[in-house]
Amino acid sequence: MDIIQILQEELQIKRTQVENTIELIEAGNTIPFIARYRKEVTGGLNDEVLRKFHERYTYLQNLEARKEQVIRLIDEQGKLTEELKNQIVKAATATEVEDLYLPYKTKKRTRATIAKEKGLEPLAEIIKAQNLSDLEAVASEYINEEKGVTSVEEALQGASDIIAESISEEASYRSFIRKVTFNEGMIVTKVKDQDKDEKDVFAMYYEYSEKVKTMPGHRILAINRGEGEKILTVKVEAPVEKILLYLHKQIIKPNSPVEDYLVSAMEDSYKRLIAPAIERDIRNELALKAEDGALEVFNKNLYQLLMGAPIKGHTVMGVDPAFRTGCKIAVVDETGKKLDNTVVYPTAPQNKTEEAKKVLKALIDKYDIDLLSIGNGTASRETEKFVAEMLKEIPKTIHYVIVNEAGASVYSASKLATEEFPNDDVGVRSAVSIARRLQDPLAELVKIDPKSIGVGQYQHDMNQKRLEENLTGVVEKSVNEVGVDLNTASSSLLQYVAGIKKTVANNIISYREEVGNFKTRKEVLKVKGLGPKVFEQCAGFLRVPESKNFLDGTAVHPESYDIATKLLSALGYKEEDMQAGGIKGLSQKVGDLEKLAEEIGVGVMTLEDIIKELEKPGRDPREDMPKPILHSDVLDLEDLKEGMKLKGTVRNIVDFGAFVDIGVHQDGLVHVSQMSDKFIKHPLEVVKVGDIVDVTVMSVNVQTRKISLTMKG
Numbered sequence: 001m002d003i004i005q006i007l008q009e010e011l012q013i014k015r016t017q018v019e020n021t022i023e024l025i026e027a028g029n030t031i032p033f034i035a036r037y038r039k040e041v042t043g044g045l046n047d048e049v050l051r052k053f054h055e056r057y058t059y060l061q062n063l064e065a066r067k068e069q070v071i072r073l074i075d076e077q078g079k080l081t082e083e084l085k086n087q088i089v090k091a092a093t094a095t096e097v098e099d100l101y102l103p104y105k106t107k108k109r110t111r112a113t114i115a116k117e118k119g120l121e122p123l124a125e126i127i128k129a130q131n132l133s134d135l136e137a138v139a140s141e142y143i144n145e146e147k148g149v150t151s152v153e154e155a156l157q158g159a160s161d162i163i164a165e166s167i168s169e170e171a172s173y174r175s176f177i178r179k180v181t182f183n184e185g186m187i188v189t190k191v192k193d194q195d196k197d198e199k200d201v202f203a204m205y206y207e208y209s210e211k212v213k214t215m216p217g218h219r220i221l222a223i224n225r226g227e228g229e230k231i232l233t234v235k236v237e238a239p240v241e242k243i244l245l246y247l248h249k250q251i252i253k254p255n256s257p258v259e260d261y262l263v264s265a266m267e268d269s270y271k272r273l274i275a276p277a278i279e280r281d282i283r284n285e286l287a288l289k290a291e292d293g294a295l296e297v298f299n300k301n302l303y304q305l306l307m308g309a310p311i312k313g314h315t316v317m318g319v320d321p322a323f324r325t326g327c328k329i330a331v332v333d334e335t336g337k338k339l340d341n342t343v344v345y346p347t348a349p350q351n352k353t354e355e356a357k358k359v360l361k362a363l364i365d366k367y368d369i370d371l372l373s374i375g376n377g378t379a380s381r382e383t384e385k386f387v388a389e390m391l392k393e394i395p396k397t398i399h400y401v402i403v404n405e406a407g408a409s410v411y412s413a414s415k416l417a418t419e420e421f422p423n424d425d426v427g428v429r430s431a432v433s434i435a436r437r438l439q440d441p442l443a444e445l446v447k448i449d450p451k452s453i454g455v456g457q458y459q460h461d462m463n464q465k466r467l468e469e470n471l472t473g474v475v476e477k478s479v480n481e482v483g484v485d486l487n488t489a490s491s492s493l494l495q496y497v498a499g500i501k502k503t504v505a506n507n508i509i510s511y512r513e514e515v516g517n518f519k520t521r522k523e524v525l526k527v528k529g530l531g532p533k534v535f536e537q538c539a540g541f542l543r544v545p546e547s548k549n550f551l552d553g554t555a556v557h558p559e560s561y562d563i564a565t566k567l568l569s570a571l572g573y574k575e576e577d578m579q580a581g582g583i584k585g586l587s588q589k590v591g592d593l594e595k596l597a598e599e600i601g602v603g604v605m606t607l608e609d610i611i612k613e614l615e616k617p618g619r620d621p622r623e624d625m626p627k628p629i630l631h632s633d634v635l636d637l638e639d640l641k642e643g644m645k646l647k648g649t650v651r652n653i654v655d656f657g658a659f660v661d662i663g664v665h666q667d668g669l670v671h672v673s674q675m676s677d678k679f680i681k682h683p684l685e686v687v688k689v690g691d692i693v694d695v696t697v698m699s700v701n702v703q704t705r706k707i708s709l710t711m712k713g
Contacts, residue, residue: 001067001089003060011053017043021053031473032480032498033537037557040603047477063094070101077104087171095178095281099171112165115158118147123155124162130256156261163262164269167251168277176246177270178278181238185212185282188235189223202226212236212282217290218655221458224287228461236279243270291462293655297684298459298467299474301653302450304689305404306478308441309625315339315367317360318435319374320408320427321383323347328427329360331367332435335488336443338421339367341428346386347379357390370398371630373438375405375430381666388634399630401438402661404651407448408433416447416492438628442482447492450475479541481621483555486524486542487517499537504529518544521552543618550578554613564610566600578614586615626692635664637702644697648709650687658683660695660709668707670695675711686711 007018020041024034031054035047045053067088074080084100091097107113115121123142132138139155149155167173191206205223226232247266252259313334320328327347331340340363344356363369374384384402391398411417412429421429436444450471451459459467479496486508494505507528511518518524521544525535540557547553549561556564568575571589590596590611597607613619629649640662648660651667658675659667670693675686687693695709 001060001064001092003057003064006060007053007056010056011049013045013049014043017045018053021045021050022057025054025057028533030498030537032476032541036480036555036609037540037559037606039605039609044605047481051473051477063091063097066094066097067091070097074101074104079104096171096175099174102171102174103166103169110165111158111161115161118149118158119144120149120155120158121162124159124166127159127258127261128163128166130253130258130262133257135258135261160261160265160268163265164273167247167266167269168273173247173250174274174278177238177243177274178281180242180246181236181278182212182282182285184239184242186210186237187212187215187220187223187286188237189226189232192231192233196231200231202229202231205232209237212286215286216655217293218458220286220290221294221461224290225458225461234283236282238275238278240270291466294458294462295467295470297653297655299470300684301689302453302471302474303478304625304691305453306442306445306475307481307622307625308690309622309627310440310442310620311371311401311438311628312440314371314439315369316435316438317363317367317369317372318431318433318438319372319383319387320405320431320434321347321375321377321379322427323379323382324349325427326350327356327379327383328431329363330428330431330435331363331369332432332439333367334439336436336439338424338428338432341424341431343427347382353386356386357393360390361394364394364398370396371438372398372400373403373435374400375408375434376402376661377405377408381664384631384634388632391632397632399632401628401630402663403434403437405430405434405437407445407452408437410452411448414447442478442622443490443493446475446479446496447490483541483543483618486521486544487512487546497538497541499534500530504534517546520544520547520549521558545618550575550617554617556610556613560602560606560610563600563602563606564614567596567607567610568614570596570600578617582616583614587611626690629661629663629692631663635662637664637666637700637705637707640664640697640700640707642697642699646695646697648693648695650689650691650693653683653687653689655682658687660693662695662707662709664707666705666707668695668697668709670709670711674698674709677712 004015004018004022007013008015011018020043021034024038024041029038031047031050034042035045035050042050071080071085071088074084088097088100091100115124120142123139126132126138127135135156136152139152139159142155143149143151149158186209188209189205189207191202196206202222205226210219223232223234227234244267247270248263251266252262256262315331315333318330318332322328326343326345329342329344330338332338342359342363344359345352346356372387374380374387380402384400387400391400408430409426411433412426417426417429417433421432433444433447445453451464451467476496476498479493480498484493484497491502491505491509494500494508495502497505500508504527507530508524511527521539521542524530524539524542525532530538536559540555543553545553551558551561551564565575568577571586573583577583593607594604597604600607602610626649629647646662648662648668650658651661652659655672657669657671660670661667670683672680672683675683680686693711695711696713698708698710700707
């Protein structure tokens, strides 16, 4: 198996790109570093392609290792033939390898192994040859009471068990049956409890069937959950007649004297051994494909959430809504430092509305607050109403934003939050987190396990290790894309920087506390555990805006400082020209980019990146993201009317549509069929999390609190 050729064909890239990328990965380089600073080497492969490359490369390496192991194990049994070895070597998947290994695998005691212990294997081989005239007479020769064979019937049954197992272990049979079952089979689901409530979330699957081949990922994950919760039974119904006809042609010779006997063994083999195994394989394959689709949605949703535009320069009041325990309030300054906190009880059961207004107005006046951040959890709708009424009574303009508080409770109870706010309870910590999410979503959300942020669907039904690895990769990509200030970044943020592990991140914080702020990028080399290789990986993503060397505040890697200086000189600029915050129109003065790159001695793609940085040093890519919608009043669900046109924020995307916040606390659903006048397969073709979209109300059900929206027209 040529791993390089496989990667080349699957990813549609050149062989040199594959070879160079493998070399970079094997040398211990991180994906963010390769994507940003080795573009010439990889031919410009981006972060997303590189992560797919790495995952697939790892799988193929493991597959090769398993092949070598299987070949060795079969060879040790003295049963390895050249033909079998070639089949294993050419196998393209782990399933094919395991199919070929199955006959030689050490098994638990089965009906066939017990029959072999009774000495019935020679009888099975005679029958398989299909040239005997008197089956019972031959079988009678194998009666052996000492071995537990007391009759012809027992001898024939034992031989049948051996034949059935040998049929089930034939790799070519399993391959055909797996393929035909996948292409022509049906997934059939039924409810276990016939008296189950028809309003149950799994109601549509109480009596349901769909082709295996066409079943979409979100339905696969849904029925898997229903089965896991013991509400549904799920079966794969295969084209049994077609499969048995195929087996008949493969196994039974024309005019075979033992046809009836072999048909019985063959049917037993399929129903007892092959069908359950193939069903497991197909269900696993479907789950894996569904996971792939769900992971893609998760990754893109999380990326958009993390890359949400920060609202800087505001003192923010964070509000963590609640009923009985009251709304926790925290005021944070523009750097995210907590200035004050309190608790108010504007909602049921206390309903201390006027008292709450008095307390909050005093805080707004004291700290000159013009922006409130309200969590979207329990009591959010009631709290939003209260805030909107209060703001009408204040003479200056103040806005509020409803913030997705997913994971805030996880953070507030974490060791990190306890260390940051040792004297505050979880409610105050949560309110601080809600406020900071508005100021800098990325810096705050990195403190939370990505799985707890809650964007996507069926996250608890997926392989948790794989989910965690993927989402961690998204956070890593986001952090490195934005870059971090070496003198203000938290340990949580630093440990997502390429090459930096948790211990080194903590060491950076300790160094800052003991020595003071970093004055240059190179000073980070003094941090314990951060050697030249780690510095190479992380340096370009760390910023020191206060450094005397302006390049330390940009995404230009230290290895390219000489290139940047040569570029400025070639275009008639001095370093002092950079101090004011970039040279506007620098790219227009370049002229022939390829010629200039050759003169300076650098690749074209690297030169382009350096030019962009010199034009806008340390530019935050989140500036291009949609800004949150600022509210000053509130709508009720009852206010919505069919045909009403509104602006909304995309909060979550799933396979069947997008949930949009239109300012009534209850998100509305834009079904995939209502997202565009053109046909689309998936919502991600049209929208991303955080997008501001124009929607029209199609219908509102006040009882079920369901809102249907359309983006058509």
